[in-house]
Amino acid sequence: MTAKLTWARVLLYATLIVVAAIYLMPIYMTVITALKDPADINLDTAWQLPSHLNWGSFSQAYAKLGPNIVNSIILAVTATLLSSLLGSLNGYVFSKWSFRGNDLVFTLLLFGMFIPYQIILIPLFQTLRAMHLYGGLPGLILAHVVYGLPITTLIFRNFYAQIPSSLTESAQIDGAGFFKLYLRVIFPLSIPGFVVTFIWQFTQIWNEFLWGITLTKYNANPITVGLAQLAGGQAVSWNLPMAGSIIAAIPVLIIYILMGRYFIRGLLAGSVKG
Amino acid sequence: MAEVVLEKVMKKFGDFVAVKGIDLKVDDGAFTVLVGPSGCGKTTTLRMIAGLEEVTSGEVKIGEKVVNRVPPKDRDIAMVFQNYALYPHMDVYNNMAFGLKLRKIPKKEIEERVHAAASLLGIEGKLKSKPRELSGGQRQRVAVGRAIVRNPKVFLFDEPLSNLDAKLRVQMRTELEQLHHKLQTTTVYVTHDQVEAMTLGSKIAVMRDGVIHQYASPQETYDHPSNQFVAGFIGSPAMNFLPARATLSNGNLILTGEGFTITLPSNGRIDTVPEQVVLGIRPEDLTGPVSEGENLLQVKVKVTEPLGNELLVYADCGGEQVVANLDPHQHVEIDSTIKLSPNLNTLHLFDKESEATLL
Numbered sequence: 001m002t003a004k005l006t007w008a009r010v011l012l013y014a015t016l017i018v019v020a021a022i023y024l025m026p027i028y029m030t031v032i033t034a035l036k037d038p039a040d041i042n043l044d045t046a047w048q049l050p051s052h053l054n055w056g057s058f059s060q061a062y063a064k065l066g067p068n069i070v071n072s073i074i075l076a077v078t079a080t081l082l083s084s085l086l087g088s089l090n091g092y093v094f095s096k097w098s099f100r101g102n103d104l105v106f107t108l109l110l111f112g113m114f115i116p117y118q119i120i121l122i123p124l125f126q127t128l129r130a131m132h133l134y135g136g137l138p139g140l141i142l143a144h145v146v147y148g149l150p151i152t153t154l155i156f157r158n159f160y161a162q163i164p165s166s167l168t169e170s171a172q173i174d175g176a177g178f179f180k181l182y183l184r185v186i187f188p189l190s191i192p193g194f195v196v197t198f199i200w201q202f203t204q205i206w207n208e209f210l211w212g213i214t215l216t217k218y219n220a221n222p223i224t225v226g227l228a229q230l231a232g233g234q235a236v237s238w239n240l241p242m243a244g245s246i247i248a249a250i251p252v253l254i255i256y257i258l259m260g261r262y263f264i265r266g267l268l269a270g271s272v273k274g
Numbered sequence: 275m276a277e278v279v280l281e282k283v284m285k286k287f288g289d290f291v292a293v294k295g296i297d298l299k300v301d302d303g304a305f306t307v308l309v310g311p312s313g314c315g316k317t318t319t320l321r322m323i324a325g326l327e328e329v330t331s332g333e334v335k336i337g338e339k340v341v342n343r344v345p346p347k348d349r350d351i352a353m354v355f356q357n358y359a360l361y362p363h364m365d366v367y368n369n370m371a372f373g374l375k376l377r378k379i380p381k382k383e384i385e386e387r388v389h390a391a392a393s394l395l396g397i398e399g400k401l402k403s404k405p406r407e408l409s410g411g412q413r414q415r416v417a418v419g420r421a422i423v424r425n426p427k428v429f430l431f432d433e434p435l436s437n438l439d440a441k442l443r444v445q446m447r448t449e450l451e452q453l454h455h456k457l458q459t460t461t462v463y464v465t466h467d468q469v470e471a472m473t474l475g476s477k478i479a480v481m482r483d484g485v486i487h488q489y490a491s492p493q494e495t496y497d498h499p500s501n502q503f504v505a506g507f508i509g510s511p512a513m514n515f516l517p518a519r520a521t522l523s524n525g526n527l528i529l530t531g532e533g534f535t536i537t538l539p540s541n542g543r544i545d546t547v548p549e550q551v552v553l554g555i556r557p558e559d560l561t562g563p564v565s566e567g568e569n570l571l572q573v574k575v576k577v578t579e580p581l582g583n584e585l586l587v588y589a590d591c592g593g594e595q596v597v598a599n600l601d602p603h604q605h606v607e608i609d610s611t612i613k614l615s616p617n618l619n620t621l622h623l624f625d626k627e628s629e630a631t632l633l
Contacts, residue, residue: 166359169326174373174420175347184372188363 034058034242041238057243061230065244067219068226073251075137075222076205079144084197086145087152091193092186094153095160096168097178106157112150121214128215135217143215144205152197159193160186195259202255223248276337276350276427276460277302278323283332285318285484292318294484295332300477305454305461307475309468310507315484316464317432323462324353324430337427347376352421353430356437358413360405360420366392367401370420384423391419394453411442418450422457431463435470447473468508472496480504497620502629505554505622511586511597514555516571517626520547527633529553529623532592533572538618544633551632554622557586560598563612570613571596578606589614 033041034057036050062069093099094106124143125134133139163186171185209224216222221229227248231241278300285293293315300306308316321327322334325346333340341349352373360369367388374384392398395415405413414434421429434450435443451474454461465471471478472492479489480503488500492508499505505513518531527538527547536553555571564570573589573596585602588595589612598614606612623633 164357164359166355166357167361169324169346170353170355170359170420171361171372172326173324173346173351173353174424175376177347180376184376185361 030242030245034239034246036239038237038239054239057239058247061240061243062247064230064240065223065226065247068221068223069247071137071216071220072206072223072248075141075144076202076251079141079148079205080198080201082141083145083148083152083201084194087149087197088156088187088190088193089182090149090153091156091158091160092182094157095163096165096181096186106153109153110150112147113154117147118210121210124211125214134215135220137216137220140211140215140220140222143211144201144208148201148204152201155197155200156190156193159190159196163189199255199259203252206252277304277335278306278428278460278462279333279335279338280319280323281333281335283319283322283334284330285315285322285327286330292484293322296481296484296486298479298486298489300460300462303458303460305463305474305476307463307465307471307478308481309465309471309475309478310481312466313483314481316466316481319481320353320430320432320462320464323428324351325349350427351430352424352426352428353432354417354421354434356433358405358417358437360413360416362405365402365404366397366408366416366419369405369416370423373420373424387423387425388419391423394422394456395419395449410438411446414438414446418453422453427460429459429461431461433465434463436465436467443470450474469510472508478508480507482507499622499631501631502552502554502624505624505631509556511557511599513622514557514560514591514594514596515624516553516555516591516594516596518551518553519549520551520623521549522547534570534591536569536616536618536621538621544623547632548625548627550626552624552626552629554624555596555616556620556622557597557599559617559620560596560600560614561617562598562600562614563604563606564615565613567613567615569618570615572611572613573598574611575606575608578608 032049035053037054128134128139171181212222213225227244230244280296280298282295284295308319310316322329329342334342336349370388371384397415435446475492478492479486482503488495488504495504495508516531518529521528525540527540529536571591573591575587575589577588579586580602585600587598587600587606625632
């Protein structure tokens with residue numbers, strides 16, 4: 001099957017190429033700047049390719065950002081795992097164990113999604129300080145776990161709604177209680193749901209800046225804060241923040257590449273229908 | 275083994291009363307079918323026996339023990355669902371073994387029981403397959419197998435055959451019948467298909483609007499339906515209903531309607547009769563066409579369906595549709611007016627108002 005080359009098609013591709021080029025422009029700028037010597041970077045030659053490749057930017061940036069990367073990995077992985085797991089349990093309860101006031105509680109929980117997180121910054125700060133969790137990673141992890149619950153709960157509730165009730169009822173008759181039913185039947189069927197919440201939560205938490213800078217002290221600063229510090233100051237060697245940005249983007253890219261593959265393959269797609 | 279007894283069982287969903295205080299006794303080892311149109315409360319009744327639905331009022335007993343407050347897993351029942359409800363991530367062996375594992379039965383015994391059930395159902399070769407690799411009939415067998423390995427007191431079936439194609443349905447129906455004959459486990463079976471109900475049930479409960487209208491053997495419900503609803507629901511094609519005026523004279527019951535006058539010797543079987551009645555005649559109780567005689571129906575033929583072993587004639591009798599199941603070795607002209615002779619011994623008569631059986 002070959003599509004016919006019509007004017008409409010040519011126009012379509014031309015438009016797509018232009019739009020793609022505009023979209024890729026900042027990435028081009030980031031990459032070439034990262035590879036230049038600090039002395040070569042000026043406005044006049046900003047769009048030109050580097051005269052020679054300066055790979056050293058990456059090791060220099062990494063040397064400065066190393067601790068932040070470690071912080072961010074601990075933060076994003078722990079908070080993503082916890083919020084996904086709790087969201088999965090919540091979704092399981094809301095979809096399969098309806099109780100009195102079920103809908104009301106669920107609606108209230110969803111309100112959390114619509115609260116702009118800047119609004120709760122100060123109360124959050126005070127709460128964490130009162131809990132003696134201000135300044136370190138555990139406090140930031142707790143904040144992200146709680147803030148992530150509405151969306152992970154919603155994703156899992158909708159995902160579990162597709163699992164026919166007869167499946168859980170059958171397991172109940174077979175002798176499974178609340179947790180056995182979750183562990184032996186629901187959890188093994190949840191991989192597509194976890195992939196979605198992993199991608200969503202990891203990206204959100206990894207890229208978050210405001211809470212990171214206000215709720216942690218220097219030692220616990222995540223990567224976004226580290227990057228900002230790299231670009232702050234008076235005379236900036238622009239190759240370093242650029243290289244740092246590329247390094248900072250790698251974990252999220254890896255998550256997309258690995259998980260996206262699972263997602264597309266649809267590891268369990270269709271199996272719920274039996 | 276146990277009997278199942280429902281006493282004044284009622285189920286409300288909000289303001290809607292799904293089951294209106296029914297009484298039902300399923301004898302130990304019996305095969306009882308709950309049958310009725312959709313929304314009649316049959317599935318709700320089954321789910322209350324299973325414990326998947328709470329009873330609003332009344333009592334559910336399994337083996338003389340009231341189980342209203344007993345969770346499903348402790349009722350010693352097994353249920354087969356309409357959509358099979360197999361665990362998609364487990365192979366056939368583990369699907370069948372799941373309930374036994376949860377009950378901490380020794381591994382060796384689980385193996386024996388699963389293999390015995392699998393060979394009984396002819397799915398031994400499929401034990402390593404996942405549900406998605408099986409055909410509809412095989413999935414159905416696994417679902418039944420999962421129920422029988424548990425060796426429960428009661429089997430509950432919720433429309434288990436309705437997802438199968440017609441041919442497979444008949445085959446599985448026969449297999450279920452044989453299985454019950456072999457195992458003799460008390461069974462409650464829900465279906466909307468009256469043929470399934472008639473063929474499988476040792477007793478059938480015909481339900482409508484949350485009420486059991488008749489609870490009797492299949493033959494009894496066919497021969498002596500308790501009211502017009504049961505009469506119309508059991509039997510295929512359905513019983514013909516013709517509105518008529520009834521009068522008693524000289525010990526005879528005279529029924530007149532458009533296209534017929536029928537005189538029945540009442541023989542004291544009936545001494546008062548409401549004026550407005552409904553005459554019920556099963557299609558197989560009509561013969562003809564006949565040219566002369568008394569007590570005939572005059573009808574106009576609309577459609578004929580020669581089926582080889584029978585000839586179904588759809589005709590109009592005074593504005594009511596009448597179906598007759600006639601001898602196929604004859605020709606009936608469409609649009610012709612013919613006379614049909616009903617079997618007077620098997621006529622049914624209902625009160626038009628209350629739908630109750632008069633005769």
